[in-house]
Amino acid sequence: MGVNILLVGAGAVGAFYASRLHQPEKGVHVSVVCRSNYKAVLASGFQLKTRAFGEYTFKPQAVFPSCKAAAEANPSIVYDYVVIATKALPDIDDEPQEVAPVVTPGRSSIVLIQNGVGIEAPHRARFPANPILSAVTVISAAQTEPGVVVQHRWTRISIGPFSGDEDSSLAQSTINQRDQYAQSSLERLVAIFHDGGISDAEGWDTIQIQLVRWHKIAINAAFNPSSVLSGGWGNADMVNDSELRQHTRGCMQEVFDAARKIFGRPFPSDLATIDAIIRSTERNKGSKPSMLLDWEAGRPMELEVILGNPIRIAQRYGIQMPRLQTMYGLLRMAAQKRGIQRPREATPSTAKL
Amino acid sequence: MGVNILLVGAGAVGAFYASRLHQPEKGVHVSVVCRSNYKAVLASGFQLKTRAFGEYTFKPQAVFPSCKAAAEANPSIVYDYVVIATKALPDIDDEPQEVAPVVTPGRSSIVLIQNGVGIEAPHRARFPANPILSAVTVISAAQTEPGVVVQHRWTRISIGPFSGDEDSSLAQSTINQRDQYAQSSLERLVAIFHDGGISDAEGWDTIQIQLVRWHKIAINAAFNPSSVLSGGWGNADMVNDSELRQHTRGCMQEVFDAARKIFGRPFPSDLATIDAIIRSTERNKGSKPSMLLDWEAGRPMELEVILGNPIRIAQRYGIQMPRLQTMYGLLRMAAQKRGIQRPREATPSTAKL
Structure with missing residues (x-):
């Protein structure tokens, strides 16, 4: 068959x-x-x-x-x-x-x-x-x-x-x-x-795949919007700046903490720690995150699934992610200002997971 | 005399x-x-x-x-x-x-x-x-x-x-x-x-004037950098957007909380509450914060005294201000990217107050 x-x-x-x-x-x-x-x-x-x-x-x-x-x-x-x-x-x-x-x-x-x-x-x-x-x-x-x-x-x-x-x-x-x-x-x-x-x-299984997904979002949410908002720096540039290093680390920590609370267990030990991600990013010179490429080309960015959805899901569990919410608010309005992103009327999904 | x-x-x-x-x-x-x-x-x-x-x-x-x-x-x-x-x-x-x-x-x-x-x-x-x-x-x-x-x-x-x-x-x-x-x-x-x-x-007196100063910084730190990072929106536009309203409120709360811990007392009751600031900002249409005017003119911005110093002072008291630190890291590198701000070698003051 x-x-x-x-x-x-x-x-x-x-x-x-x-x-x-x-x-x-x-x-x-x-x-x-x-x-x-x-x-x-x-x-x-x-x-x-x-x-x-x-x-x-x-x-x-x-x-x-x-x-x-x-x-x-x-x-x-x-x-x-x-x-x-x-x-x-x-x-x-x-x-x-x-x-x-x-x-x-x-x-x-x-x-x-x-x-x-x-x-x-x-x-x-x-x-x-x-x-x-x-x-x-x-x-x-x-x-x-x-x-x-x-x-x-x-x-x-x-x-x-x-x-x-x-x-x-x-x-x-x-x-x-x-x-x-x-x-x-x-x-x-x-x-x-x-x-x-x-x-x-x-x-x-259903939980483990979500943990893998949230682990990837920790990296994407930390680096993608930051690259646009900081005016176009690459991931390695950002972690090699002391303030943006603290910021990207803080962003990842927000997602790590939220995922642990939402799923009731930490990320599997075969997924990289925040320290390991920072170290490997230090060496990854010259690469630009996809959101920056979209921004530079005037294309819509994956703002809702990388920032909006995790923030809303976490909020339904009573969890705040202040750094992510700050970037979400700023980048959403920046995209509107440039005329890149014209949201359709329907609000993004608010189902739990 | x-x-x-x-x-x-x-x-x-x-x-x-x-x-x-x-x-x-x-x-x-x-x-x-x-x-x-x-x-x-x-x-x-x-x-x-x-x-x-x-x-x-x-x-x-x-x-x-x-x-x-x-x-x-x-x-x-x-x-x-x-x-x-x-x-x-x-x-x-x-x-x-x-x-x-x-x-x-x-x-x-x-x-x-x-x-x-x-x-x-x-x-x-x-x-x-x-x-x-x-x-x-x-x-x-x-x-x-x-x-x-x-x-x-x-x-x-x-x-x-x-x-x-x-x-x-x-x-x-x-x-x-x-x-x-x-x-x-x-x-x-x-x-x-x-x-x-x-x-x-x-x-x-020495404490009270600092409380007045920190109260003003709560407003400036919330609105000035956000206006630049969001692509040039005015204060009223920002509080009338649900996400940036949550963001600016969160920024002010970080400064209110920090000031209370640093000085051991809340802001004097004759200074506006966060709710009152938000309400009066809603009506203040058309005004652009000074930092946006500086950014648009390619002039240096008061980044260090509005974000860098409060963050560093709070950190010495063990207090984190994640939203402010996120904006500080992003805007500092954005200014460098545009060639606006070339810091001199000396680091900004780290004395306590």
């Missing part, structure tokens, strides 16, 4: 993982939804230049310009996995609405390869009966021109199921059934990754 | 108070040191357009381009008061060094009409035997062209003595003598202000 995967948002990270998941000889078929690189990928697929697997071409099963187009092209297809690897902009995009045409209720597993926290809630609200798999990556990759993807370092992807049924109208038996299905869906996906050579694809 | 006053930094605020202190008929003579407006003031004095006292011309006793020039012009004069009304930039200017030529040791009272906290320490270190009077103003005034000063609202000036002898090598008896002299000097200065029509000139 074959496996159909639709990858939505085939930028550098999405295209890299899509190319490893695509195993037609084993019946695993990956199609992609492309935006800016649609024409190039339709014409000649992806050219991959990877450190992990050398150079190769990846021709997806099919290439679509939108989820709607994908649904119309294959009305009868059931996608086992709808993998979303877009930038997470819940204040601007209604992503569940966009992917709805390709999500078969109760069947398609929705896989979120995205930054930030609280990203699952809008999908849970829209697709109460579908498995949601939350994925956190550690990878350095870039699309150097449309369809050309360079993977510099790392391949790790951590995946775990998301439940989040605070507001659900589903019967508990339906939820239990869905979550059992999510578990087998997770195991199958991790196995496909392993078959594709991603040996550090890891499956986790 | 006459009183000689030298006012250093005759911008809008300095010129307004100088014009009220100057009472030649009573033997009170005010000379001024001007920078950018030197030529205009030398030629025709100051034109004042005041709400409190109508329109009038103020011709100072003498006009100098620098303290050194003042000292050379009148080598034998003793200034009873050297009133400093410049912008406080301890990271850039060595102000005690600049005023030293006009300060008679043990005789001249140094009056600091400046924003920020910790501004007295460099003067105390340089002039251990001179009275220092610390002054906090509530006034709205602007220099619309060189030598033309408009006073819009308010006249209040609160003044109190500063001791600060943690690192002093003076004998205790000398300190006592100096502080007694400071007290009589303060009383005389307040009386001259009253004679000049500033009926809300108020004399306070």
